[in-house]
Amino acid sequence: MGPLIALAIVALPGGIHGELFAPDGGGRHAAVVLLHGGAGLTRRGSDFRAYARDLARNGFVVLLPHYFDATHSETMGPKASERFALWQRAVRDSIVWLRARPGVTKVSLLGFSLGAFLAVSLGAEVDAIVDYYGGISELAPLPAKLPPTLIVHGEADSTVPVSEARRLAAVLEERHVAHEMHLYPEAEHVFDAKRAPGSAGADAWRRALAFLRVH
Helix, strand or coil: CCCCEEEEEEEEHHHEEEEEEEECCCCCEEEEEEECCCCHHHHHHHHHHHHHHHHHHCCCEEEEECHHHHHCCCCCCCCHHHHHHHHHHHHHHHHHHHHCCCCEEEEEEEEECHHHHHHHHCHHHCCEEEEECCCCCCCCCCCCCCCCEEEEEECCCCCCCHHHHHHHHHHHHHCCCCEEEEEECCCCCCHHHCCCCCCHHHHHHHHHHHHHHHC
């Protein structure tokens, strides 16, 4: 049996709620803010909570903010361009809140789709980014400083084209930022929904854990 995991529902700044996962027993730990995608927590909530629990089992404190609370919505909806700045603020407040917790040594962002776009847009405020099928948003300026970044993307993604991953990797290369990019042939958007042994989803998660441990 792995280490016990403590779970709490927490109130974050701005009227946002979040779910906090942590290794039982306290101590000093690296932390991760986990950002869901455009479908919110209604469709893939169990997947994101499974990721959070796995991270906690691996020694991370994890905050899953309900950042759509900032726009009183459950999904991204048709007004993303109007809402993006509010979601950014909610995520930024979540980063600040988590970094201030006793025992937190560093904070990384792990984002999926819309959550990955948000993560990159706030890259200057964290120690590392794991970008699942996201990229550089046109709705916010790209930060002047970006942290070490892991990009995982399906080459057959018809929702967020793989060109977005390559574009981000090119910027990181140009800026001499430590990064890795792993592309999965024939993998579509949300390819990580299946994480059976030997699958693209399992490989991406193995790489994400390894990257977060190092950075």
